[in-house]
Amino acid sequence: MQGPLIRRAGRGDVSALVRLRLANAARHVELDPGLFRMPDPEAVRRHFEAFAGHALITVAEVDGEVVGMAEVVLLHGNPPDHQILVPRRAADVHTVVLDGYRGRGIGAALVAEAERVAAAHGASLVHANVFATNDRAAAFYSRSGYRPHGTLLSKDIHADG
Known part of the structure; x- marks a missing residue:
């Protein structure tokens, strides 16, 4: 196997991008079907x-x-002037590598390029949103230098209809 070629996605990559997103979704549904779903392939x-x-x-x-x-x-959007957060341009990064290609540095190369892309667009903070059930993703992003940045607490509620 030659090293990975990291490049901007083009129109000819749409089918591969759909395949990657659906493979990633299937893996996440296995982790927690109450939290994740299979998106509509056409969407x-x-x-x-x-x-x-x-x-x-x-x-x-x-x-x-x-x-x-x-x-x-x-x-x-920055926080409103009445809030206490320091204004910073931020970005989320979402990464997926097909099974069989993991552990070869491909994900790390993709994350490094995503960070360059985010910085080129003015971001100074990059988030990798990983749910607690996804230990492999948390370990992967940790190896790339990502650390906890607060805690997101949530609760399922049901509105009375």
């Missing part, structure tokens, strides 16, 4: 058709096959 296709070719989606290619991707989602 995923429309999303990637709209964004492929933009600088925010990067792919990893090995021997001519797209085997991983990273998507940067820029977070807009």
Whole structure:
């Protein structure tokens, strides 16, 4: 296996991007079916058709096959002036590498490129949102230097109808 080619996703990558998103979704549904779902493949296709070719989606290619991707989602808006948070441009990063290609540095290369992309778009903080049930993802991002940044607490509530 040659090293991964890390490049911007193009329109010709849409089918591979859909395959990656659906493989990632299936893995997450196995972790926690009450939290994750399989998205509609056509909705995923429309999303990637709209964004492929933009600088925010990067792919990893090995021997001519797209085997991983990273998507940067820029977070807009600073906290209002009455809040205490220091204004910072932030971004979320979402990474997936196909089974069989993990443990070869592909994910780390994708994360490094996603960080460059985020910084080029003015972000100074990158979030990798990992749910507590996903130990493998938490360990992966930790190896890339990501650390806890607060705690997100949530509670399921049901509105009375």
